[in-house]
Amino acid sequence: xxxxxxxxxxxxxxxxxxxxxxxxxxxxxxxxxxxxxxxxxxxxxxxxxxxxxxxxxxxxxxxxxxxxxxxxxxxxxxxxxxxxxxxxxxxxxxxxxxxxxxxxxxxxxxxxxx
Amino acid sequence: xxxxxxxxxxxxxxxxxxxxxxxxxxxxxxxxxxxxxxxxxxxxxxxxxxxxxxxxxxxxxxxxxxxxxxxxxxxxxxxxxxxxxxxxxxxxxxxxxxxxxxxxxxxxxxxxxx
Numbered sequence: 001x002x003x004x005x006x007x008x009x010x011x012x013x014x015x016x017x018x019x020x021x022x023x024x025x026x027x028x029x030x031x032x033x034x035x036x037x038x039x040x041x042x043x044x045x046x047x048x049x050x051x052x053x054x055x056x057x058x059x060x061x062x063x064x065x066x067x068x069x070x071x072x073x074x075x076x077x078x079x080x081x082x083x084x085x086x087x088x089x090x091x092x093x094x095x096x097x098x099x100x101x102x103x104x105x106x107x108x109x110x111x112x113x114x
Numbered sequence: 115x116x117x118x119x120x121x122x123x124x125x126x127x128x129x130x131x132x133x134x135x136x137x138x139x140x141x142x143x144x145x146x147x148x149x150x151x152x153x154x155x156x157x158x159x160x161x162x163x164x165x166x167x168x169x170x171x172x173x174x175x176x177x178x179x180x181x182x183x184x185x186x187x188x189x190x191x192x193x194x195x196x197x198x199x200x201x202x203x204x205x206x207x208x209x210x211x212x213x214x215x216x217x218x219x220x221x222x223x224x225x226x227x228x
Contacts, residue, residue, distance in 0.1 A: 033215050042204060043158075043218045092157065094216070102148070103208070103216045107157035 002027055002095050006106035013083055013113050020079045021109045023093030028073035033094040034066070037108070043092065049076045083113045116141045116207045118219035126225040133192040135222050137179075137205030140186065147188040148206040148216065149179055158204070164188065175199070200226045 003026040013019050023032060031050050035043040046066055047055040055068040069077045080087050093106040121136040139145060149161040162173025169181040179190045188205060205219040 042220045045215050045217075048215060102146075102160060102163055103206075104160075105150075105158040110155075 002029065002097065002104040004093055004095060004104055004106035006093055006109050008109055009107060010110040011112070013111065015084050015113055017083055018079055018081045019083065019111060020077050021091055021093075023076045023078070023106055025074045025095055029095040030073070031096060032070065032076045033103070034068065034076070034078045035092040035094060035105075037090040037092065039088070046078070046091075080111065083111075085113045087111065088113045116145065116209060116217045118205050118207050118217055120203075120205050120219040120222050122222055123220065124223045124225070126227055127195045128227045129197055130194050133177075133190070133195045133199065133224065135190040135203050135205075135224065137188045137190065137219060138186055139188060139205070139207045141207055141209070143209055146208045147179075147181060148208070149173065149177070149188075149190050150204045150206060150218075152202040152204065152221075154201070161190070161203075195224075195226045197226050197228065200224055 005024045007022045031048055033048050034046040036046050037043050045058050046061045047057045047068055049055045049068050049070040051070045051073050065081055067079045090108040090110050092108045094103050096103055117140045119138050127133055147164040150158045151161050152158050161177050162171045162179055164171045164181045172178045177192045179188050181188050202221050202223050204221045206216045208216045
């Protein structure tokens with residue numbers, strides 16, 4: 001199994017500002033995934049981050065709004081830029097297991113934009 | 115493309131009663147199937163998964179699910195509900211043939227009535 005640490009666990013931010021969320025994994029992984037869970041909703045994939053290349057974004061998500069870094073095989077960051085109240089969500093980092101048969105999740109970052 | 119549907123956004127059962135949460139999937143390739151649970155203000159926890167082999171899968175906390183290919187279903191059951199089972203449950207599917215993201219269903223909120 002993989003142990004994932006996310007920082008911060010929660011934050012309250014002013015609209016128009018940016019927040020960077022960190023995701024640290026206790027083992028090397030090829031791909032890391034960032035999800036958004038809006039209040040009362042299911043998880044939606046934002047992007048897939050592969051070390052050494054640009055992240056791949058899902059429909060409805062753009063790099064200017066959600067820039068992602070993946071400097072090495074155990075770490076990634078997601079930035080939520082120019083925030084508005086609609087960005088208030090839980091953001092989760094995820095990785096696949098070694099045998100690709102399971103996804104592991106961090107505890108999430110609960111973001112409130114005021 | 116893969117997708118997941120969960121019948122019933124909210125299910126209520128009495129303590130001690132059978133829990134049945136429905137999940138149907140769509141996948142063009144043999145899927146991996148998962149049930150995740152999310153307790154209030156917590157991250158996601160894997161309940162059980164189907165990859166290959168036995169179609170009846172047992173998970174943690176007394177839950178089990180049966181993969182029925184002919185019905186494209188992966189319903190979650192527990193013989194006797196406990197108060198601590200109250201949570202949000204997500205069915206999910208992923209593509210086993212390549213690195214791929216996990217696609218989540220909309221979720222079912224389970225309430226347990228004393």
